[in-house]
Amino acid sequence: MARTKDPAVRTALIERAGQMLRTREPITLRSLVAGTGVSTMAVYTYFGGMEGVWQALRQEGFTRLAAGLARVTTSADPVRDLAALGAAYVRNALDNPDLYRVMFDATVDLEDAAAADESLLGLVRAVDRARAAGRFDAGVDPADLATQTWIVGHGLASLVATGPLPREALAHGASLLTALFVKAGDDPATCRRSVARGWKTLS
Amino acid sequence: MARTKDPAVRTALIERAGQMLRTREPITLRSLVAGTGVSTMAVYTYFGGMEGVWQALRQEGFTRLAAGLARVTTSADPVRDLAALGAAYVRNALDNPDLYRVMFDATVDLEDAAAADESLLGLVRAVDRARAAGRFDAGVDPADLATQTWIVGHGLASLVATGPLPREALAHGASLLTALFVKAGDDPATCRRSVARGWKTLS
DNA sequence: CATCCTACATAGCATTGCTATGCTATGGAA
DNA sequence: TTCCATAGCATAGCAATGCTATGTAGGATG
Known part of the structure; x- marks a missing residue:
């Protein structure tokens, strides 16, 4: 033509x-x-137009996030994997702070939401594995726990990336995730070690 | 002159x-x-200049947040109060979503950080009361737990305010705070009821 | 080969934040 | 009270912003 x-x-x-x-x-x-x-x-x-450029940058950000999450290797310890996924989420935000800000500063549209859900899928699967392995109670909803893990990761990443919290505050992530997973049914002592193993992949 | x-x-x-x-x-x-x-x-x-206007708006946002937190009445149940403070934080963000975005979209400067710390003080005091009342372990650091509560509130408020999570996701706040406070030493059943009482002030 | 649609460059538009230039009024010194 | 230096303030104009209108050229399609 x-x-x-x-x-x-x-x-x-x-x-x-x-x-x-x-x-x-x-x-x-x-x-x-x-x-x-x-x-x-x-x-x-x-x-x-320029708005299209920003949207493309947002998608680029979600793509990079998905790649970072996919790089997390699944081990025999699904709770460790879950913590490692949370750590990877935070790491991605800190490695590309400006891109991360662009991803969430505007009201995300449906196309972006799809990309975000895609990233959540990895978390849901990890929760499923943990439940199948008997680490979590049978009544735990994988989507709910995955969302809560996301909330923790996003809150931590956001506050550290924009400045209000210092980088040392990243250690709070392990505490928060441990609290979350113990409430889901995991044994406290075991959980603490698993989360520590997964979270230390951050630094 | x-x-x-x-x-x-x-x-x-x-x-x-x-x-x-x-x-x-x-x-x-x-x-x-x-x-x-x-x-x-x-x-x-x-x-x-215009940058000064934005900074003034940020301070206005922190002032409004502080007012919202100050409006939370302290009761005989410090854990309920803690959850109520978290709920007030989220409510403020949802009531003024654009102002809330302005507060955190730019890298916060020292003046803003001071205002944020001011708001954190109320949380720290509530944690202190809970520890004094025997609800939390003696080893709990009030500043740490207050920061973790902030992380949860900010993550939740941010994801709901910018769109990725629907308003129904606000219920996750109660789960997250319960997990956090139980890990701090509170009795699970008692904690669940206290948090529910404080969190229901949101809607 | 001819045709037509589309990518592309140039130029110009209104609007942006900011600054230069005077003018005015007001509070402190004589 | 008188005076005037100084800070508030308005007007006008600056470069830079995103976007659109217009003309051209180039390649896929018949």
Whole structure:
């Protein structure tokens, strides 16, 4: 029919935007395309405007988060794995603080919510394994416990990444998750050791 | 020496800014002063620029949060009070979602951190009362437990206010706080009832 | 090969936050 | 009371922002 879009241009632009986010350069229409050889219109061709760029960055953030969670190896101790997933969540937020902020600063739309749910799935499966292994009570709802783990991880990551809490406060994560998993039925002493093993993957 | 600033102008401007935040109007230099009778220069005289306006809004947010927490009545049940403080924190965030976002979207500076610590004090005192009443173990550090309560409240409020979690997810707050307080030494059955009493002040 | 649609560049638009320039009025010193 | 330096304040203009209108060129499709 006519000229086709070059996917490399789109990729290059979001990659450059991510780079600028990391170096804390302000991302503007003109600064984004400066030096790339393409003109400002490319942003409208590939993203429909700057808002589209931000949305693409949000998806990039969720993709990176999913990759970080997927990198957690499942072991014979599902409670350790659960803590390791929480640690990976926090680590991802601290490794890409600006990207993490972009992910949650605007009201997330349905497309973003789908990506977030995708990430939650790994947590739900880990809870399922723990329940199957007899570590958690049969009455525990995997989705509920996964959500609560998310709440803890997000609260901790958010407060540390934006400044109110110092990095030493990350240790609270282990306490919170232990409390959560013991309430779910795990043996306190065993749980403490499992969570410690999973959480220490953070540092 | 010369003319003095009129505090009423500053107050009127931040009040108007707060109103615009609530009605989701974009807050720009010109739109902020439109209709107030003062010119754009007033923003620079009283706030030093738009960034000063945002900082003032953040402080306004912390002030409102402190007021919300102070409104929580202390009862004979310190664990109930602790849960009620957590509920008040979440309620404040949901009542003023945009103001709450402004409070935490930028990297908080030292002045904001002081306001945040001020709010934490109420939590620390409640933990102290609970420990004095024998509900918590003697080894519990009030500052630590207060911080963990904050992490839960912030994580919950943040995820519900920005959209990823529905309002029904607020019920997770009671579960999380119960887990936390039981781990601190409270009797499970008693704790569940205390937290339920405090948390139900949310709705 | 011819055609038409689409990517793309250039230029210009309104709006943004901010600053330079005067003017005015007001509080402290004589 | 008189005077004037100084801070408040308004107007106008600056560069930079996101976006749109317009014209061109290039490639896929018949």
